[in-house]
Amino acid sequence: MSSVTVPKKRSIWDGGVSPMNVSYGKMMMWFFLLSDAFTFSGLLITYGMLRYAHPAYEGDPDNFTFSTEYWPIPEKVYAAVPFLEGVHLPLVFVGIMTFILILSSVTMVLAVEAGHRMDQKDVEKWMLWTILGGIAFLSCQAWEWTHFIHGEPPGTRMPDGTIFMGANLVQNQYGPPAFADLFFFITGFHGFHVFSGVMLNIIIFYQVATGVMQRRGHYEMVEKVGLYWHFVDLVWVFVFTFFYLV
Amino acid sequence: MAHSENLTPEEAHKANVRRIWTVTGILAGVTALEFLLAFTMPAGIARNMIFVIMTFIKAFYIVAEFMHLRHEVKVLIWSIVLPCAFVVWLVIALLVEGSSIFAK
Known part of the structure; x- marks a missing residue:
């Protein structure tokens, strides 16, 4: 049988072109972030499941006191601000952290925009602001963790009758042990992502500053770390709602 | 990043930066509104639903505009x-x- 070549309509999936119209590295960053989104979903689903496995506080929110018997009202737990010890300012500090992260996301997207214009000085400037924003966020988180771990007087009576102040993985003054465990795991896992993001940003900032991207002719690495950085901000948007607000 | 072909690089740059700050304004505004509701609205299913919807609005703007997915x-x-x-x-x-x- 003679081979007959039938002219066939070629699809974009037949090879030779990039069907998703992005580079390999950028596409892989997207799919890595998708898998990371699954991990964070798992953590937040666990939070929802464990929270509803515990009784909720039934009384008047104004008379709320900490107890290991029921799940605490989040805004009663996160009510401290540095230098204002003892003043009840619910969600103010976590609000400041949220704005720091949103603003660092904005400076990142401005760095990407400067990269499209091949403007090395602007990329450097905006990446430096992004790194500073990341470090500021991590510092805030360090303070928040310290406050959470050390607790505030007078402490709460534990099931064994002792008074305990602060929190660790086994017991905490704010509510059932699972509450502190989830706080450490979820904000810790997110904080580790922020830390990794700052490290990646510093590496890319160094390469930008030494002119590597300018010689390469494009700033796509800035876009890739930018994607990661925005994802970190995106996760915080969900953590903020489901951990602090709801 | 230029979304229109007829713009000079300088105009495209201005338009992009304006777009970025518009999205920033939306994100900051929605977050501020969430704070307002956290203190003025009684806790319950209704408030939680509003928070979830607002979270998805913010997620949409971050993914679509900052991560540029809308233009892929x-x-x-x-x-x-x-x-x-x-x-x-x-x-x-x-x-x-x-x-x-x-x-x-």
């Missing part, structure tokens, strides 16, 4: 959005099933 080709958009839609399904399914496991 359709195949890439769907390969990211569709798996996430299944996760949302999983969340709803687990909350419904979970409440029957722990029902008293």
